[in-house]
Amino acid sequence: MIGEGSLEAIVAAHAGREGPLLPILHDVQAAYGHISDEAIRAIAAALNLSRAEVSGVVSFYHDFRRNPDPRPAIRLCRAEACQSRGSEPLAAHAERIAGNRVRVEKVYCLGLCSAGPSAMIGDDVYARLDETALSELIGAL
Amino acid sequence: MTTVRISDDALAIACGAERVARRFAELGCEVIRTSSWGMHWLEPLVEIDGIGFGPVTPADAEAILAGKADALSIGRIADHPFIASQTRLTFARAGITRPLSLEDYAETGGWAGLEAARALTPEAIVEQMKASGLRGRGGAGFPAGIKWDTVRLAKGERKYIVCNADEGDSGTFADRMLMEGDPFCLIEGMAIAGLATGAGKGFVYIRSEYPHAVARMRAAVRLSAPLIAPFEIEIRVGAGAYVCGEETSLLNSLEGKRGEVRAKPPLPAHEGLFGCPTVINNVLTLAAVPYVFAHGAQAYADYGMGRSRGTMPVQLAGNIRHGGLYETAFGITLGELVEKIGGGTASGRPVKAVQVGGPLGAYFPPSLFDTPFDYEAFTAVDGLIGHGGVTVFDDTADMAAQARFAFEFCAAESCGKCTPCRIGAVRGFETIDKIVAGDRAPSNLALVADLCETMKYGALCALGGFTPYPVMSAITHFPGDFVEKVDG
Secondary structure, eight states, X not given: OOOHHHHHHHHHHHTTSSSOXXXXXXXXXXXXXXXXXXXHHHHHHHHTOOHHHHHHHHHHOTTOOSSOXXXXXXXXXXXXXXHTTTHHHHHHHHHHHHTTTSEXXXXXXXXXXXXXXXXXXXXXXXXXXXXXXXXXHHHTO | OOEEEEEOSHHHHHTTHHHHHHHHHHTTOEEEEEOOOSBGGGOSOEEETTEEEOSOOGGGHHXXXXXXXXXXXEEEGGGSHHHHTOOOSTTTTTTTSOTTOHHHHHHTTTTHHHHHHHTSOHHHHHHHHHHHTOBOTTTTOOXXXXXXXXXHHSOOSOOEEEEEEOOOOTTOOHHHHHHHHOXXXXXXXXXXXXXXXXXXXXXXXXXXTOHHHHHHHHHHHHHHHHHHTTSEEEEEEXXXXXXXXXXXXXXXXXXXXXXXXXXXXXXXXXXXXXXXXXXXXXXXXXXXXXXXXXXXXXXXXXXXXXXXXXXXXXXXXXXXTTOEEEEEETTOBHHIIXXXXXXXXXXXXXXXEEEESGGGSOEEOGGGTTOBSSHHHHHHTTOOOTTOEEEEEETTOOHHHHHHHHHHXXXXXXXXXXXXXXXXXXXXXXXXXXXXXXXXXXXHHHHHHHHHHHHXXXXXXXXXXXXXXXXXXXXXXXXXXXXXXXXX
16 A cells, blocks of 8 residues: 555655656655556646556556566566577576566666676676576575 | 776676675775776776776686786786777777766866857857767767757747667667766766757656666766756656657657657757757767867867768677777778677677667678768668667577567567557568468568568658668578578
8 A cells, every 4th residue: 555645755756847757657666666556546636647647658668567566576688689699598597497486577678788698686787697697696586 | 005997887797896896995905996998898897007807706806916817917908909999089088087076077178078168159069060070879860960050049938958868779888888987978968068059958868777877877967067057957767668769759758758759840959848949869979079079070070981970989799709889980891890899709600690770770791791880881781870789690690580579679669659660560570470480481571571661661760660670681681591491
């Protein structure tokens, strides 16, 4: 459940900005792990938008999620430069060892294209991954 | 006490630079964190008295300090052929300065461009930009001076400078390196754009996949605010939509909307952010500006070939031995970049294809390696320079799979506004699947070609409009990967 006060605080922190919706959504997701119906209703009311407008924005961007998923996540780069260094078989390996315990997500480019395959956990980045290194990362999550 | 210089660029960190830095600190060294030289195959690269060692692990630290690590030494970094053969205008400080040190920035010529521009009228600033020949480094190659002049002359109570730092092309990392390694350079370029056009505010819209760059830019904006006042800059973070690298999508996203493409006209220079006249340039374009004003438009224009003036920070990526950032004047050939500078593939196998310009760029076979790096020369062989990314594939690559991926990526990232992109991309990979499965290959290949024509001329923006480049170049140059499967 979203605490009324803290959601208000997030909205208030961005109220003076031009085009505040994305910064608000980033902060709500960071605080709650997802953007709930309740949050959408409150944000829409605060910004004088319709709920459809806000949920339309939430659904457009890959970074935002509507439902909670408490599992730890690893984001594997699946773009061309990492593909050329074997990211596809590595992704299959990641899925196998992650099982249902860890969320393996796709990301298209982390800007580490000369040292792929690469991955990101939270804001931490990892390059030159092979099966051993990736297994260690996923195992430690 | 020994002074050890180690980069804190995200790639260096991803390769283990933090642990290496900690180890040297434990051994009593003074550790200075700098930007990256861009020699990525050597990261983590350690520099002591100008001599480089790399790639270094924590276990190597003691041997390096004891002078017993000759195998890791590359000699003087500044004399290394990869560095010495470059023309570094935009990346002149790479590897040399501490990214957030205002002192280092000023000592290496920082703010000289802004100072020079402050002595000029807006009109004179724009004239300098035109004379420099600087073209937008985001792909379309539109002359920056003309764009700035349009905004300068446009009527509007407010005007904006928007830096597009959401160009998420695979195989490119120059934006990330510049923002992490030399953030004041971008800030200075934006401030000059503000002077030229009368804009009081700038936004830097950075992709969320670059959290290190976001943090660095935020810190740099705080530190430099008094130096660029009254111009102010705000950092915004994207939300994982590739299409927001398209300028009009980015503007919608900044306004808090779905990142859907806008039809042009009106041009952003007339009606951009919040309906106001807006300069929108990418990171490399704006970061090239301080040099133009510090050294003169002619000094910049003296580099390059034809109508491609100045330098391009080329990004050597993918399966390449010496991957990294290589800034050079336009005109170097693709083959020189891949074979001579890049050293061929990292796997040691023959090069099969090189994709230039990110996911929307064409795949080139080695037979086109004599193509000079130049906007017009690449257009002539049905390719594009784009953001300057060069992604190498060895002979294990399956070009039908790469062509399929291009469509799949376009489908995943389409904003959905126009039908050629939204539907065409899905039909595209379905049809490639049929070809690969041997289902009426000749007629389905013709169908893909027809679909690509429709996307190229019918899509609203470069995502749908340029997806045909990787697809058709794969079919044209590597037909065996599509039809041999049928014959066999």
